[in-house]
Amino acid sequence: MRKKTALVVVLCAVSLFLFAQKPLLNLKYEQNYTPTYDEVINMLELLDSKYDNATLVENGFTDIGKPLHTFIINSEPEFNPEKIKAQGKTVLLINNGIHPGEPEGIDACLQFANDILRNKNGMKKWLDNTVIVIIPVYNIGGHLNRGKYNRANQATPYETGFRGNAKNLDLNRDFAKCDSENARSINKIFNEWDPDVFLDTHTTNGSDHQYSITLITPFPDYFPPAQEKFLRSQMIPDIYEKMEEGEYKLIPYVNWLNYQPLSGILLWQDSPRYSSGYASLFNCYGMMTENHVYKDFADRVKSCYQFIVALSEFTSENSEEIIASRKQGTEELLKMPTYPISYQVDTTQYSTLTFDGYETSEEIIDKVTGLPRFGYDRSKPLSKEIRYYDTYNTVEEITIPEYYILPQGWTEVIERLKLNGIEMVPLKNDTLMEVTVDYIDEYSSPKQPFNGHYIHNEVTTRSEVQQIMYYAGDLLIPVRQRKMKYILEMLEPKAMDSFFRWNFFDSILDQREYFSSYGFEENALKYLNDHPEFKKQLEEKRKADPEFAKDHRAQLNYIYNNTEWAEKTYKRYPVAKIY
Structure with missing residues (x-):
C-alpha cells in the first residue's frame, strides 16, 4: 500500500513538472496574427x-x-x-x-x-x-x-x-x-x-x-x-x-x-x-x-x-x-561643475561594420504608377564595410546652479516634477532674493503643431542678476540630488526637450503692459526732463538714424523699452537660479 501511494506521489510530481514545462499561451504570430488587447x-x-x-x-x-x-x-x-x-x-x-x-x-x-x-x-x-x-x-x-x-x-x-x-x-x-x-x-x-x-x-x-x-x-x-x-x-x-x-x-x-x-x-x-x-x-x-x-x-x-x-x-x-x-x-x-545641453556628431571618430543590404537604383519601375522611382533591388544583395559614428561632442554647456526657484503658480510644471520624485522645498516666508535669471532673446516655432505643441527651436538667452520677491509656497529646488539630470534637462530653457521648448512657459512671451502714443506723451516728456543723460542718448540716436528721427512711434517705443517703463517680466524665464 505504501509503495502504491509513493508511486502516485511520484506520478503526480512528474505530471506537475511536465505541466510546468508546457507552454500555456497560444500565440499565432506564425499565422501573421497579433493578439487583441483583451x-x-x-x-x-x-x-x-x-x-x-x-x-x-x-x-x-x-x-x-x-x-x-x-x-x-x-x-x-x-x-x-x-x-x-x-x-x-x-x-x-x-x-x-x-x-x-x-x-x-x-x-x-x-x-x-x-x-x-x-x-x-x-x-x-x-x-x-x-x-x-x-x-x-x-x-x-x-x-x-x-x-x-x-x-x-x-x-x-x-x-x-x-x-x-x-x-x-x-x-x-x-x-x-x-x-x-x-x-x-x-x-x-x-x-x-x-x-x-x-x-x-x-x-x-x-x-x-x-x-x-x-x-x-x-x-x-x-x-x-x-x-x-x-x-x-x-x-x-x-x-x-x-x-x-x-x-x-x-x-x-x-x-x-x-x-x-x-x-x-x-x-x-x-x-x-x-x-x-x-x-x-x-x-x-x-x-x-x-x-x-x-x-x-x-x-x-x-x-x-x-x-x-x-x-x-x-x-x-x-x-x-x-x-x-x-x-x-x-x-x-x-x-x-557644468552640464552639456547640446551635442553634434564627431565625424572624425568612427568604427566600421559589415552592412548587408541591397543595391539601390533611381530607375526602378513602380508597379502602381508605371513610373521610375528610387528603391532597393532585393535581387541584388550586397555586403559592404561602412562607417559607424557613435561619438558626439558637446556644443554648449551650462554652469550647474545649486538651486532653482520655481514660483508656485506654474502648477503644470510642478505636477510633472512631483511625478518624477523631484525633491522641492516650499518657502516658509515671503523673501526678497538675489537670483540669476535668463531672458529669452530669440526663438523660432513651426507653423504647424508637433504632437500638440508648437515646440520652440533656435533658443538664445541672456542672463541678469536681479532682486526678486518670492512668496511663501514658492519652491526651492536643490539641483544636486539623485535625479539631477532630469532637473537640468527639464528646467534649463535651451535643453533639448525642456519645459520651455514644449510651451509650458509661453505666457512670458507676451507683453502685458503697453502704451498709447497720445497717453504716453506727457509721462515720456517728464521722464526726459528728469533724466538728462537719457535725453541726450535719445537725441544722439535721432542724429545717427534719420529714419528713427522721422518715426514718432519708434521714438516713444525707444523710451518705453529702455527705461523703467519696460516690463522686467517680459521674456524673463520664470525659473531663477542661485549659484
Whole structure:
C-alpha cells in the first residue's frame, strides 16, 4: 500500500513538472496574427493564475479609460518595488505597443514571459538577481483602434492598432511633456521602480536591408564617465555578441549620414521626448529595438524575442556591475561643475561594420504608377564595410546652479516634477532674493503643431542678476540630488526637450503692459526732463538714424523699452537660479 501511494506521489510530481514545462499561451504570430488587447490581458491573467512568482498589476490610467498594466516576474512572490530594490536586484523594464502598428514586442514578451516562467532552457535562473517588469500594451487606445489599413508600409500582421492614442498623441514624443495619462502613469512607474535597464520595442520602415532587427543603443555621451565606459566596453559589445550566437544578427538602427545610403550610420540621438532618452535622465540604460517592417511578422517576433533573451541574460550576468556603474555615475554627475545641453556628431571618430543590404537604383519601375522611382533591388544583395559614428561632442554647456526657484503658480510644471520624485522645498516666508535669471532673446516655432505643441527651436538667452520677491509656497529646488539630470534637462530653457521648448512657459512671451502714443506723451516728456543723460542718448540716436528721427512711434517705443517703463517680466524665464 505504501509503495502504491509513493508511486502516485511520484506520478503526480512528474505530471506537475511536465505541466510546468508546457507552454500555456497560444500565440499565432506564425499565422501573421497579433493578439487583441483583451487577448493580451487574458493571456497574462492566465500566467498570473498559474505561477505564484508572477503577477499582473493595474499601474495607473490611460487616455482611453482603461488601466495601464505591468506584469512582474520575480524568483519569488514578492512584487513590492522598494523591497525588491533593497534586496539588490536589478530591474529590467520592457515597454511594448507604444505604436500599436508595431506589435512584435507584444507577442515576443508574451512568449518570453511564458518561457521564463516555465523555465525553458534554464531561463528561470536569471530571476535570482533580476526582476522583469513588462508593460504589455502601453498605447491601449491605439491598440483598440484596430484595423487592416493602419500601417500602410507593412503587409503583416494583417490587422494592427493605430499609431495615435485616444487623444491622437504619438506617445513616443510625450515622455518629457507628459500630456497623456499614459505618460503620467509611466512617469510614476519609473519613479516607483527606478529601472536599471529599459527596453522599448518598435518597428521601422526606413531603408531596406537584410536584417530583421536593429538597435538604438543607450546614447553613451549622455552618461557620466563610469557609465559611458561600461556601455562602450561591456554592455553594447556583449549584447551584439550574444545576438551573433543566435539566428538573427543585430545591426545599429539605420540612420544614414546625410540621409545617403551606405554613407555611414549615425547613432540616433534620443532626446527626453522619447522613451529611451527619458530613461537616460535617471542614468537608466534605455534602448529601443527597431524591427524591420519589410520582414515577415514571424521573423520580427522571433528576432525581438531573441533580443529580449539576450538582454535579460546580460542583465542577470552583469547585475552587480550594472548597479555599481549607475551608483558611480550618479556620484560623478553630482560633482560635475557644468552640464552639456547640446551635442553634434564627431565625424572624425568612427568604427566600421559589415552592412548587408541591397543595391539601390533611381530607375526602378513602380508597379502602381508605371513610373521610375528610387528603391532597393532585393535581387541584388550586397555586403559592404561602412562607417559607424557613435561619438558626439558637446556644443554648449551650462554652469550647474545649486538651486532653482520655481514660483508656485506654474502648477503644470510642478505636477510633472512631483511625478518624477523631484525633491522641492516650499518657502516658509515671503523673501526678497538675489537670483540669476535668463531672458529669452530669440526663438523660432513651426507653423504647424508637433504632437500638440508648437515646440520652440533656435533658443538664445541672456542672463541678469536681479532682486526678486518670492512668496511663501514658492519652491526651492536643490539641483544636486539623485535625479539631477532630469532637473537640468527639464528646467534649463535651451535643453533639448525642456519645459520651455514644449510651451509650458509661453505666457512670458507676451507683453502685458503697453502704451498709447497720445497717453504716453506727457509721462515720456517728464521722464526726459528728469533724466538728462537719457535725453541726450535719445537725441544722439535721432542724429545717427534719420529714419528713427522721422518715426514718432519708434521714438516713444525707444523710451518705453529702455527705461523703467519696460516690463522686467517680459521674456524673463520664470525659473531663477542661485549659484
